[in-house]
Amino acid sequence: MTRQTITTKGGNAVEVRGLVKHFGEVKAVDGVDLNVREGTVLGVLGPNGAGKTTLVRCLSTLLVPDAGHAVVAGCDVVRQPRALRRRIGLTGQYASVDEKLSGWENLYMIGRLLDLSRKDARSRADGMLERFSLTEAAKRPAGKYSGGMRRRLDLAASMIGQPAVLYLDEPTTGLDPRTRNEVWAEVRHMVREGATVLLTTQYMEEAEQLADELAVIDRGQMIAEGRVEELKAKVGGRTLQVRPADPTELDRMVGAVAQAGLDGISGATADHEEGVVNVPIVSDEQLTTVVGVLGARGFALAGISTHLPSLDEVFLAITGQKTSGATAPETGSALHDEEYAGVSA
Amino acid sequence: MSAATMTVPPVGTTGGDEGRIGLRANLRHIGALVRRNLVQIKHDPETLFDAVLMPVIFILLFVYVFGGAIAGKGNQHAYVQYLVPGMMAMMGMNIAMAVGSGVNEDFRKGVMDRFRTMPIARSSVLIAKIVVELGRMLLAIAILLGMGFLLGLEIHGSLLEFATAIALSAVFGAALMWIFILLGLSVKTPQAVQGMAMLVLMPLQFGSSIFAPTQQMPGWLEAFTKVNPLSNLADAARALLNGQGAVAHPALITLGWAVAITAITMPLAVRKFRTKT
Numbered sequence: 001m002t003r004q005t006i007t008t009k010g011g012n013a014v015e016v017r018g019l020v021k022h023f024g025e026v027k028a029v030d031g032v033d034l035n036v037r038e039g040t041v042l043g044v045l046g047p048n049g050a051g052k053t054t055l056v057r058c059l060s061t062l063l064v065p066d067a068g069h070a071v072v073a074g075c076d077v078v079r080q081p082r083a084l085r086r087r088i089g090l091t092g093q094y095a096s097v098d099e100k101l102s103g104w105e106n107l108y109m110i111g112r113l114l115d116l117s118r119k120d121a122r123s124r125a126d127g128m129l130e131r132f133s134l135t136e137a138a139k140r141p142a143g144k145y146s147g148g149m150r151r152r153l154d155l156a157a158s159m160i161g162q163p164a165v166l167y168l169d170e171p172t173t174g175l176d177p178r179t180r181n182e183v184w185a186e187v188r189h190m191v192r193e194g195a196t197v198l199l200t201t202q203y204m205e206e207a208e209q210l211a212d213e214l215a216v217i218d219r220g221q222m223i224a225e226g227r228v229e230e231l232k233a234k235v236g237g238r239t240l241q242v243r244p245a246d247p248t249e250l251d252r253m254v255g256a257v258a259q260a261g262l263d264g265i266s267g268a269t270a271d272h273e274e275g276v277v278n279v280p281i282v283s284d285e286q287l288t289t290v291v292g293v294l295g296a297r298g299f300a301l302a303g304i305s306t307h308l309p310s311l312d313e314v315f316l317a318i319t320g321q322k323t324s325g326a327t328a329p330e331t332g333s334a335l336h337d338e339e340y341a342g343v344s345a
Numbered sequence: 346m347s348a349a350t351m352t353v354p355p356v357g358t359t360g361g362d363e364g365r366i367g368l369r370a371n372l373r374h375i376g377a378l379v380r381r382n383l384v385q386i387k388h389d390p391e392t393l394f395d396a397v398l399m400p401v402i403f404i405l406l407f408v409y410v411f412g413g414a415i416a417g418k419g420n421q422h423a424y425v426q427y428l429v430p431g432m433m434a435m436m437g438m439n440i441a442m443a444v445g446s447g448v449n450e451d452f453r454k455g456v457m458d459r460f461r462t463m464p465i466a467r468s469s470v471l472i473a474k475i476v477v478e479l480g481r482m483l484l485a486i487a488i489l490l491g492m493g494f495l496l497g498l499e500i501h502g503s504l505l506e507f508a509t510a511i512a513l514s515a516v517f518g519a520a521l522m523w524i525f526i527l528l529g530l531s532v533k534t535p536q537a538v539q540g541m542a543m544l545v546l547m548p549l550q551f552g553s554s555i556f557a558p559t560q561q562m563p564g565w566l567e568a569f570t571k572v573n574p575l576s577n578l579a580d581a582a583r584a585l586l587n588g589q590g591a592v593a594h595p596a597l598i599t600l601g602w603a604v605a606i607t608a609i610t611m612p613l614a615v616r617k618f619r620t621k622t
Contacts, residue, residue, distance in 0.1 A: 060462045082366070085464040096459040100385040112377035113465050115370055141388055157459065 013038040013165050013196035014059065018068035021054050021220075028054035030220035031068065036165075036213075041187070041197040043211030043228070045204065045314070051220040052200035053093070056169045059198070060090045073164040073196075089158030089166045093173055096154060099143030103134050103153050106142055107160060114161045128156040132186065148179030155186055166190060168199045172206060184209055205308050208232070216318060224318045235309045235317040240279040240287055242294060243303035247275040253299055260293045262286070281306070366466050374465040378473030382447075386477075396440055396481040400489035403432060407556060408496060415557055422497045429493035430510065430586045431555035431579035436485040437518025438550065438575065442542045444478045445525030446535035452621065453534070467619060475522055482518050486511055501588035510585040513599060517578050520603035523610040530617045555579045574602035 014036035021029040029051045036042040046052050057063040059070055061081040070077045075084035090096070097106045104125050111121030129135045132152040137145060142153055151171065158166060168187065172180040187210055191197055201207055207214055207228065214231050216224040224231060244253055250270040254277055257268040265286055268279045279290050291304060309317070366374075386392055404425075412424035448471070451457045460470050490498070500507055524545075529538050552569050553559075553576035559567045570576040577595035584590035 062458060062461055082464055085462055088462060090458065090462045092455055092458055094455040096455040096457075098381060098385070098456045099454060100388050101381060102388075105381075105384050109377050109381050110459075110463070112380075113374050113460075113463050115373070115464075161463075 011038060012036060014042070014070070014072050014198055016055075016059070016068070016070040019055070019058060019065050019070055020067035021051075021058055021063060021065050027051075027220045029058065029065070032217065032220070032222055034215050034222065034225070036196055036198055038196050039191070039194055040212040041191055041199055041210050043207035043214045044198065044200040044217060045202070045207050045214055046200070046217040047202060047315075050217045052217065053169055054220075055217070056090070056092075056167045056198070056200060060088055060167055061085060086161070087164045089161060089163035091151070091154045091158045091166070091168050091171055093170045097142045097150065097157055100141055102139050102141055103129060103145070103149075103156075104138040106153060106157060110157050110160045124160055128160060132156045133182075146179075148175055148182060151175060151179070151183055152186065155183070155190075159190065163195065165196045165198065168197060170200055170202065173202065180206075204235075204314050208308065216314065218315065223315075231314075231318075235314050238281055238306045238308055240281045240290060241274075241276045241303075241305045241307065242279065242291070242301060243276045245300035245302040247272075249299060250275065250277055253277045253294060256297045256299070257290060257293065262289055262293065265290060276303075366464070371466055371469060374469045375473050375476070378470055379476050382473060382477040392443075393481070393484075395443060396485040397488060399439060400432065400436060400485050401492055403435075404428065404489060404492045404496065407432075411556065425493060425496045425498050426587060427558075427583065428556065429489060429498050430582035431553075432489055433486055433510065433514045433582050434517070434553075434575050434578035435550055435555055436489060437482055437514045437578075438521055438546060440478060440482040440485055441518045441521040441525055442539070442546065443481070443525075444474050444522045445529035445538040445542060447474055448526050448529035449532065449535045449538050452530070468615065471526060471615070471618060474526075475519060478522060479515060479519060482515055483511070486514060500586055502585050503588075506585040506588065506592075510582040513578060513581055513585075513596060517574065517599055517603045520606040523607055523614050527610050527614040527617060530614060530621055549573055549575050552576075553579060572598075574599050577602075 012035045016034045019032045058065045073087035107125035108121050111124045129138050254268045254270045412421035416424040553573045559570045577598040580595040584592045
């Protein structure tokens with residue numbers, strides 16, 4: 001079985017136009033347009049309840065949209081659901097494997113359901129377990145797997161049919177950093193093999209690590225889109241945090257950075273609550289320069305760190321508002337319940 | 346992304362769906378899903394307890410606790426002959442209940458999302474469950490009969506009548522499964538399925554001729570047993586196994602119920618299954 005290809009080379013593997021899905025009063029998805037170019041990763045970034053899961057469920061035939069249309073891998077999601085299901089893979093927030101079956105049995109079953117012969121299903125299951133480092137756990141029930149192993153098994157299950165388009169719905173939510181890195185490595189591997197990926201996430205860092213382009217959504221609507229670099233430029237890249245040994249020196253440090261007139265560095269601020277100076281930077285060179293300047297002026301430093309903008313800061317930079325999750329928790333949680341109705345109800 | 350038009354045309358221009366699933370593929374999918382359910386049982390043998398132990402415990406309890414009181418002390422043998430065919434009817438109902446919790450569990454765990462995004466007929470998941478439950482039902486009936494023979498059960502009817510009694514129980518059990526599937530799709534947890542099912546089960550089970558003849562019951566209850574499908578199924582099975590008594594009337598009422606239950610609950614369950622998110 002070779003990877004399925006899409007009719008138009010170099011075109012869009014996913015095209016969504018005016019997609020709407022309401023649950024009663026809740027506008028889970030409210031007119032979303034997006035494209036994913038073939039062989040690339042689109043990161044859909046948004047807070048809990050933004051409509052990410054509903055969007056993915058519409059695009060994977062689990063929900064029928066109320067309005068708008070979407071073509072994925074050349075198939076209309078509403079008119080050609082069966083054909084579409086041959087071309088997609090879905091890994092949800094909740095591992096969708098049978099917990100009572102072993103890892104191998106899960107993969108074998110999926111191979112058989114995808115019309116592989118017994119022999120092919122067997123070797124594909126073996127191969128996938130090998131590739132996702134699950135061979136040792138092959139015979140154990142999936143319910144006994146750790147969170148990371150289960151997520152890997154879920155990814156393996158989604159990859160058995162070698163789908164043209166892969167949906168990853170918050171693939172690393174709830175995973176520890178090491179396991180998260182393993183999942184990221186797998187996603188990169190899949191993309192190298194030619195898969196088109198639509199990834200939802202709440203983390204700017206994850207989007208930056210994996211995505212070529214970003215779509216930021218909130219309350220069912222797209223509020224920003226573009227290449228990751230463009231959005232990062234808008235948001236301001238990383239922040240360098242410098243902690244002086246003596247907290248009373250914060251303002252003097254801000255003054256020193258400003259006076260130095262460093263190229264491309266402006267907007268250093270003192271955070272008296274945290275006892276740090278925040279300096280927006282875009283490169284490692286700038287980090288070195290700023291720290292060098294402070295050292296040369298004789299400041300005693302107690303700590304240095306850099307951090308990527310959080311989702312809140314991204315939203316703040318793009319919209320001038322905090323996320324809806326933070327300002328309107330009621331709407332957020334109602335939406336949340338709706339989004340996962342399939343799992344909880 | 347400002348362009349309002351699609352640059353990639355859909356595969357089929359007329360909106361036809363190339364992914365239609367043929368009969369052979371469908372059977373293969375059902376086979377793979379039956380295997381899934383069997384492997385589940387292999388990993389978790391306790392799920393067979395209801396099919397294996399329930400008939401044993403029930404027959405022993407009823408024969409030795411109530412048998413003497415109903416048929417007279419030392420006359421338990423006669424009660425075995427009365428009880429076993431009736432319990433065949435009950436087995437179908439009790440086993441059918443499990444299908445509801447099973448379907449509910451699948452939806453809760455998210456594995457159903459996997460199945461529903463795969464190129465298989467959605468109904469194959471339900472059909473596989475029913476096939477496996479029918480297997481469990483036949484196992485329970487076999488164990489019940491085995492226990493019955495140990496306690497002195499004798500078959501007076503022909504082999505065909507014997508088979509008919511088993512088939513009648515299975516057909517009615519299969520019809521009941523649709524009720525439980527519908528229930529499993531409608532409530533939140535497997536525990537709720539069990540609780541709700543018990544509410545339906547107990548009156549039907551005990552307000553029947555399964556355990557005791559109905560002549561001594563008050564008039565209103567006796568009237569209820571006359572329409573109770575379990576009572577009719579028990580009467581039919583009794584007549585078939587013991588080779589005496591009317592078969593056609595209770596058998597027809599049982600079949601009538603089976604058809605009616607299936608006709609009403611199957612479309613509802615299938616629709617609920619298709620549209621459940």
